[in-house]
Amino acid sequence: MSTFGFSNDVKILCGDHALDNLPYELRERECTRPLLISDERSYRLGFVKEVRHAMDNDIVALGATYYKISEKATPKDCDDVINLYKAHGCDGIIALGGENVTQCAKVAKLMLLQGVGDFVYFNHKFDMDAEKLAYGDLPLFILPTEIPCGIEATDRASVFDEKNNLLYNFESVLTRASAVILDVRLTDIMPAKAMATAGLGALAMSIKGFVDNTTNPIALAYATSAIHTIINELLPAMRHNSNADYRISIYSSIINAGIAYYAIDESLLRDIATELSIKTEHSHLQILSIMFPVYYKEKVTTEKPFKSVLMPLVGEEEYALSNAKSREIKAIDKIKDFWESVVALAEIPSRLQSTGIEQSDFVKLADAVITRYRGTDPHNNFTTIVKLLEEAF
Amino acid sequence: MFFFAKGIACCYRYDEDFRRYVGMLPDNFVFRMRVLPDGASVTVTKKGDGITASSGKELTVYPDVDVCFKNIEGAYSFLTGKKSFAVCLAQSAFVIKGDVSGMMTVSHMFDIVGSYLLTVRTLKKYDRALLPRTAGVHKVRFMTVFGRF
Amino acid sequence: MKGSRFYYEFYNPAKVEAGIGCLEQAAEKLPLLGLHNAFFVCDRLENNDSADNVRKAVNAAKVRTGAIYVCEDKIVRLESLRDMRDVYRANNCDSIVACGSYGVINAAKTLRMMLAGQVARFEDAKGIDAVRKKVNVPLVAVPTDVGTSNVASDDVTLKDDEGAVFECVSPLCIPDFCIIDPKVVSVRDADAPIAGALESFAKNIEEFVSRQAVTLTKCMNLIAIREVRDNFVKSADDPTDEHAVFGLQKAGLLAGICYVGASAGIAHAISGALASVTGRERYICTGIIFAECMRYNLEVAEKDYAQAYYYIVGDDKYAATPAGERAEALIAAAETMIKEKFGANRLATRLSDIGADEELLDKIVEETMKSYALVTNPRNVTKEDVYAILRSVM
Numbered sequence: 001m002s003t004f005g006f007s008n009d010v011k012i013l014c015g016d017h018a019l020d021n022l023p024y025e026l027r028e029r030e031c032t033r034p035l036l037i038s039d040e041r042s043y044r045l046g047f048v049k050e051v052r053h054a055m056d057n058d059i060v061a062l063g064a065t066y067y068k069i070s071e072k073a074t075p076k077d078c079d080d081v082i083n084l085y086k087a088h089g090c091d092g093i094i095a096l097g098g099e100n101v102t103q104c105a106k107v108a109k110l111m112l113l114q115g116v117g118d119f120v121y122f123n124h125k126f127d128m129d130a131e132k133l134a135y136g137d138l139p140l141f142i143l144p145t146e147i148p149c150g151i152e153a154t155d156r157a158s159v160f161d162e163k164n165n166l167l168y169n170f171e172s173v174l175t176r177a178s179a180v181i182l183d184v185r186l187t188d189i190m191p192a193k194a195m196a197t198a199g200l201g202a203l204a205m206s207i208k209g210f211v212d213n214t215t216n217p218i219a220l221a222y223a224t225s226a227i228h229t230i231i232n233e234l235l236p237a238m239r240h241n242s243n244a245d246y247r248i249s250i251y252s253s254i255i256n257a258g259i260a261y262y263a264i265d266e267s268l269l270r271d272i273a274t275e276l277s278i279k280t281e282h283s284h285l286q287i288l289s290i291m292f293p294v295y296y297k298e299k300v301t302t303e304k305p306f307k308s309v310l311m312p313l314v315g316e317e318e319y320a321l322s323n324a325k326s327r328e329i330k331a332i333d334k335i336k337d338f339w340e341s342v343v344a345l346a347e348i349p350s351r352l353q354s355t356g357i358e359q360s361d362f363v364k365l366a367d368a369v370i371t372r373y374r375g376t377d378p379h380n381n382f383t384t385i386v387k388l389l390e391e392a393f
Numbered sequence: 394m395f396f397f398a399k400g401i402a403c404c405y406r407y408d409e410d411f412r413r414y415v416g417m418l419p420d421n422f423v424f425r426m427r428v429l430p431d432g433a434s435v436t437v438t439k440k441g442d443g444i445t446a447s448s449g450k451e452l453t454v455y456p457d458v459d460v461c462f463k464n465i466e467g468a469y470s471f472l473t474g475k476k477s478f479a480v481c482l483a484q485s486a487f488v489i490k491g492d493v494s495g496m497m498t499v500s501h502m503f504d505i506v507g508s509y510l511l512t513v514r515t516l517k518k519y520d521r522a523l524l525p526r527t528a529g530v531h532k533v534r535f536m537t538v539f540g541r542f
Numbered sequence: 543m544k545g546s547r548f549y550y551e552f553y554n555p556a557k558v559e560a561g562i563g564c565l566e567q568a569a570e571k572l573p574l575l576g577l578h579n580a581f582f583v584c585d586r587l588e589n590n591d592s593a594d595n596v597r598k599a600v601n602a603a604k605v606r607t608g609a610i611y612v613c614e615d616k617i618v619r620l621e622s623l624r625d626m627r628d629v630y631r632a633n634n635c636d637s638i639v640a641c642g643s644y645g646v647i648n649a650a651k652t653l654r655m656m657l658a659g660q661v662a663r664f665e666d667a668k669g670i671d672a673v674r675k676k677v678n679v680p681l682v683a684v685p686t687d688v689g690t691s692n693v694a695s696d697d698v699t700l701k702d703d704e705g706a707v708f709e710c711v712s713p714l715c716i717p718d719f720c721i722i723d724p725k726v727v728s729v730r731d732a733d734a735p736i737a738g739a740l741e742s743f744a745k746n747i748e749e750f751v752s753r754q755a756v757t758l759t760k761c762m763n764l765i766a767i768r769e770v771r772d773n774f775v776k777s778a779d780d781p782t783d784e785h786a787v788f789g790l791q792k793a794g795l796l797a798g799i800c801y802v803g804a805s806a807g808i809a810h811a812i813s814g815a816l817a818s819v820t821g822r823e824r825y826i827c828t829g830i831i832f833a834e835c836m837r838y839n840l841e842v843a844e845k846d847y848a849q850a851y852y853y854i855v856g857d858d859k860y861a862a863t864p865a866g867e868r869a870e871a872l873i874a875a876a877e878t879m880i881k882e883k884f885g886a887n888r889l890a891t892r893l894s895d896i897g898a899d900e901e902l903l904d905k906i907v908e909e910t911m912k913s914y915a916l917v918t919n920p921r922n923v924t925k926e927d928v929y930a931i932l933r934s935v936m
Contacts, residue, residue, distance in 0.1 A: 002788070003561025008554075015549030017466045024429060024463040028674060059430050217769070217792050218558065218799065221762040229757055245548050256758060312761075316852040320861040417908075459669075479917045483754040483805070485551045488671035493709045494912030496669075 004216035008259055010153040011179040014252045019050065019183035022094070022141060023060045029139040029178060031092035033063030035085050037105055038096040042145045043067040047186050051096055051143065063090035069097065072281075073104035073159045075168070081108040092139035095177075096186070099149035099283065102142050106157035106175040109140045113174045142177045145186045147198040148251050149285060150205055150258025152180045160278070167278050182251050184244040192238040195250065196346030199234040200339060201285025202226060202254040204292030207335070208269055209260025210309055216263065223260035227312040229253035231338060238345055254285075266375035269295050272385065275368045280355040290352055293339045294392040297332055298384070306331060313338075352393045362389045397426075397472055398435040398446040400506045405444050411505045415444055417498050424499050425456040428468045429488075437499075458491040458499060474510075478503045550756045552803045553713060556694045560722035560792065562784050565684070568721045569599035575680045575718055579608040581635035583626070583650045585642040585686075587612055592686045592726045596641040600682075608635035613642070617818065618649040619701045620664050626653050637680040640717075641726070643687040644824075647717075652698045654681040655714040664700075670711040670914070683717035686726055688777070688790045689738025691745050693720050694798030697914075699814065707818045709914055716802065722795055724787040735777035735790060736883050737825035742793040743770045743876070744828045747836065748807035749800045750850055751843035752918040759800040760846075766796035767853040778883060808923055809835035811913030812931065815906050822896045826889055830896070833877040834931045842920045844869040851875070893936050903932055 013021055026034060038048050048067060055062055066084050069077050081104060085093070095105030113136065142152045151157065157175040159168050209223035230253050237246035261270070272295075273287040280287070296306075307327035311319045313334045322330055343350045357365075366385040373380060404411040418439050427434030435448045436456065462468040467486035470476040478500045481487060489496050557575075559568035572580075580600060584593035587610070597607055609629050615622050626649065630638075638657075640650030656664060659673035667673050685693045692698075697711045727734075749755060750763040773789030780786070809832050816827035840847065847869035852860040854875050863871050881891060890896045898906065907928045910916070916923045 003559075003564050005557075005559045007557035009557075011551065011553040013551050017464075017470075018549065020464040020466040027430065217765045217796055218762070221758060221765055221796070224761040224765070225757040228761065248548060253757075316849055316860065317865075320852060320857045324857070479753070479922075482670075482914075482917050484549050485671075489669040490666075490672040491669050493669060493711070493914050497912050497914065497916065500917070 002215040004218075006216055006218040006263065007173075008153060010177050012153060012182075012252070012255065013179060014182040015248055016184060018181050019054045019143070019185060022051070022054055022143075022181060025141065025179055025181075026060045026092060026139065029092065031139040032060050033088070033090050034060070034092035034094045034139070034141070035081070035088065035090040036062050036065045036067075036094045036096060037069060037081055037101055037108075038065070038067040039069045039071075039098065039101055040067060042097045042101070045145070045188060047096055047143075047145045050185055051094065062094075064088035069101050069104050071100055072162070073100045073107070075159055075161050077104045078108045078111060078159060081105070082111055085112060092141070094141045094143065096143045096145060098144070098146040099151075102144070102149065102152055103157050103159055105140055105142065106151075106177070107159050107168075107170060109138050110157065110170060110172060110174045113138055137178075140177045142180045143186055144180070144182060144251065145188070147190060147194055147285075148180075148182075148254045148258070149283065150202060150254055150261060152177060153255050153259050154262040156262050165278075167274070169274075180255060182248060182255070184248055187244075187247055187251065189242050190247065192241055192346045193348050195234070195238050195241060195247075196342045196348050197283075197289045198254060198285050199230050199237070199250055200289035200292070200342055200348075201283075201287075202250075202257040203230045203234075203335075203338075204269070204288040204295075205261035205285075206230065206253075206257035207292070207296065207309055208267055209257060209264065210312070211306055212264040212267065213260060214308070219260045219263040222256045222263075224312045226253040226257035226260065227309070230257075231313055234342060235345065238342070266373065268369070268373055268375065268377070268380040268385070271369045271372040272388065275365055275372065276352075276355070276357065279361065279365060280357050282355050287355070289348070290350060290355070291388070291392050293336050295388060296335060298388055298391065310334065352389065357393075359390070359393060362386050362393075365389065397506070397510075398437070398448040400510045401435075401437055401446040401502070402444065404502070404506050404509060408505055408509070411502055414498050414502045414505070415439060418495060419457075422458075422495065423456040424458045424460075424495070426460040426462070426468075428462045428465050432462075432465060432468070456491060458489065458495045460487050460489055460496065460499075462487045474507055477507065550754075550803070552756070552758060554694060554716065554799045554802050555713065555718070556716050556799070557719045558694070558722065558795065559719070560788075560795070562788055563723060563725050565596065565721060565723045565726060566599045566602065568719075568723075569596075569603045569605075572600060572603045572605050572680075572682060572719070575637075575682070576678060577605045577637040577639070577680055577682065579606045579633070579635050580637045580639045580682075581626075581630045581633070581653075582607050582610045583613055583638065583640045583642065583646050583653075584610070585612065585614060585646050592684075593641045596639065596684050596721075596726060600639055605637075605639075609633040613646050613649040615649065615701075616645045616823075617699055617701045617707060618645060618652055620703055622649060623652055623656070623664060623700075627656065630657065637682070639682045639684070641684040641686060643685065644690060644692055647683050647685060647690060647692050648698045648700075650681060650683065651692070651715040651717065652700060652710065654679050654717075655698070655710065655712050658714050659712075665702075667710055667712070668708055671713070672710070673712050673714055675714055680719070681717045682719045682721065684721045684723070684726055685791070685794075687738060688727060688734050688787055689740075689742040689794035689797075690791070691742060691794040691797035691801065693717065693722070694795055695801040697801065707814075707909070711914065713802075720795065722788075722791050724784040724791060727787050727791070733889070735774065735781055735787070736889070737823065738787075738790045738794060739770050739774040739777065740829055740832070740880065741825050742766060742790060742797050743774075744809055744813075744832050745797040745801065745806055746770070746793065747847075747850060747876075748809055748915075748919075749797065749804040751839060751846045751920050752804040752807055753920055754918045755800075755804040759804040762796045762800050763804075764850065764853050766793040766800075767850055769793040769796075771854050771856075774879070805918035806915040807835070807919035808838060808910075808916060808921075808928075808931070810915040811910045811919075811923075812906070812928065814913055814915075815909030816893075816896070816898060818909055819902055819906050820896050820898050822890070826896060829880045830890060830893060830935050831931060833873055833880065834934050836873045836876060838927065838931055839920050840869060840873065847872045893932060898932075900936070903929065906932060 206226035213219035310331040773786040777786035813827040851872040
């Protein structure tokens with residue numbers, strides 16, 4: 001039965017002078033005193049100033065500014081944001097920065113809509129099925145200043161409690177942004193290494209999104225467009241990292257890849273990457289960039305529609321000429337070749353050992369992944385996970 | 394906005410195609426282009442056999458078509474020829490209040506104004522249409538800058 | 543640092559639930575969207591199993607039917623809209639459920655735009671993004687025809703009191719919830735799949751080559767074109783084949799989603815004008831002019847046509863066709879498909895078949911030049927071009 005559901009009402013504004021549309025979008029949502037949250041890095045690089053400049057008019061003005069979000073979003077950050085929001089009578093949030101700011105803003109929005117001011121209490125009250133209607137909406141604009149992390153336009157958010165070593169994961173429409181604004185002026189030139197890691201991570205997300213969304217044509221299109229863009233533009237983007245067109249193109253494909261990846265309910269790859277990122281303090285995309293060639297090589301027999309991935313990887317011409325029976329193998333080879341060329345060009349870590357994890361941790365890790373995994377695929381068991389980790393080590 | 398308004402008046406005086414498009418508009422048709430929320434505007438009114446074009450901030454008329462640029466940058470890109478009216482529309486640079494079909498006629502008129510006021514090099518650089526000019530380019534440009542309407 | 547001129551916006555807030563027999567399950571979510579006392583719009587009351595089933599499913603989800611309105615307009619008239627608004631208010635409705643074909647969905651979309659934007663006069667909603675949301679009026683759309691692309695698009699075409707046609711484009715026109723269930727499709731004659739397939743195919747091809755198209759919308763269009771290829775013949779041969787109908791519905795849905803991002807082109811503009819002037823169904827008009835419109839855009843869209851050709855013919859034929867001939871081959875394939883299926887069903891293939899003679903040309907061209915879709919056509923369209931296209935299919 002090919003039943004599917006899809007919902008994503010995040011507006012994406014991407015490219016030249018996208019930031020100039022922010023005041024208009026705020027006015028459209030009757031938001032006149034937004035709270036701008038950011039981190040030290042974005043402040044130092046002058047991005048906060050850029051946003052202030054864009055907001056310079058009589059109708060919309062920043063209600064307050066907060067640029068002290070930690071390197072990893074924590075419950076304390078969320079509490080601080082909420083307190084400031086309430087104290088200054090703000091009516092919307094602008095999140096300017098990297099993954100930390102995005103995560104913090106999304107969780108803060110969720111907490112504000114549910115009317116809970118204390119994080120610990122909030123966590124108990126959390127309702128996974130909360131719909132927008134019950135709580136209304138709060139304008140949230142996400143302005144990535146570094147390479148996006150893929151969750152910008154999704155229903156997901158997470159914050160890490162370092163004290164208790166706990167990762168709080170949230171999935172709710174209430175975490176959704178009103179719009180994601182990707183402006184060239186807010187994206188600095190990225191080192192080839194960072195671009196390579198994020199690009200490969202996004203490729204992993206989009207391939208996963210492609211394979212698991214075959215019955216959902218909308219999510220499939222998001223995945224296909226991301227694969228196509230990354231395969232064609234990641235290497236030029238790394239070679240010419242001052243070229244804004246390539247950079248924006250890769251950034252928007254990461255956002256699209258995220259939409260397809262998080263449209264899947266359950267994914268072993270995602271759970272492995274999540275656990276490893278908690279353990280190693282590396283980002284989800286970094287872990288994916290290391291893990292995914294191994295994962296697909298191992299899982300190609302169980303990921304049935306894998307041969308169709310060849311199409312966005314090589315294009316219509318090569319796909320039509322390829323032998324229908326060997327398309328899975330060809331897709332794996334293509335992924336491997338691409339991965340190797342990116343890794344070689346950027347000299348990024350290609351094995352798990354470079355993340356600082358020990359082989360002795362694998363059993364514990366596999367246990368944690370199995371606990372997290374809610375899928376029903378019998379192939380995704382303890383042995384498979386340990387095998388995957390060892391292969392990637 | 395001021396020179397664009399004068400450019401419209403000039404094109405109406407000298408260009409046949411422009412007059413043909415104006416002829417397609419109903420009498421007393423008012424077109425306004427402005428920058429949101431309360432920026433500068435240009436208003437073009439068709440009255441009988443002629444048109445009047447004016448610029449300023451006053452919003453005293455109720456236009457048939459009101460093109461509202463979302464920000465000053467969008468208006469700047471259009472007025473300097475970086476983007477055609479069609480590209481601005483395609484990139485959602487403005488909202489339009491009023492009759493979309495009237496706006497299409499106005500869009501053809503803007504292309505003509507652009508083809509006089511912008512150099513061939515600029516038009517080529519920004520991938521703009523090179524429309525045949527039925528009047529002298531220098532005359533139109535001179536009158537746009539120094540003429541009194 | 544090298545600058546960039548690239549810019550795009552993409553937004554489609556429609557929540558989609560699709561599947562064979564998904565109606566009941568999807569309807570359960572309606573109270574979460576804020577539906578309590580729904581205003582139900584359909585195209586007829588008698589012998590309308592689709593509307594009855596949808597109403598039952600909606601009522602089973604504890605959503606009352608506040609009022610039922612029958613809208614028979616192909617292009618919605620302002621008079622009908624005023625009636626609908628009065629009935630909606632008189633019955634204290636809080637939401638709209640539209641179950642029907644193109645006209646019904648358009649009527650419901652327009653009504654929602656007016657109510658959500660609290661627009662007093664319908665004329666004030668004319669334009670592009672002219673209305674801002676002020677109150678929440680949930681709109682649920684359940685299409686009952688095969689290829690309804692307007693179910694997820696942001697445009698509506700209306701007829702004013704003088705009979706003039708005008709367009710409105712607004713995100714408020716996009717339904718909050720689209721339920722795509724082939725079991726609800728009511729029209730099961732042989733023309734229905736042809737209409738659905740042709741409209742979807744033409745729209746997807748035009749969006750694919752549109753000036754506004756981006757990689758994301760292009761990917762959606764290609765997936766939709768493949769759905770049309772896989773399901774058109776099956777559905778035309780057996781209009782009761784639910785899987786085939788579902789495939790065509792998906793193609794229509796994707797065309798609608800992309801329309802918001804990519805708009806359409808010259809064929810959309812001419813077919814709209816033809817339908818409005820001659821009073822014939824839009825798909826018939828599209829069938830007559832589509833191949834010529836493709837030929838007109840060929841010089842600027844050759845690469846895109848060549849790529850799309852793969853999704854129509856598949857591996858072997860694509861590989862066997864020289865790269866330089868694929869674009870022409872796509873047009874030939876489209877032409878053959880239209881002629882064969884239209885001919886077999888005794889539908890019009892020339893303008894003269896629908897009563898559009900030389901005398902009406904001026905009116906058709908004038909209406910065409912007013913269309914917003916021309917802006918995104920890959921070639922700059924002049925009046926002379928439209929005359930030439932129309933004369934070639936007289």
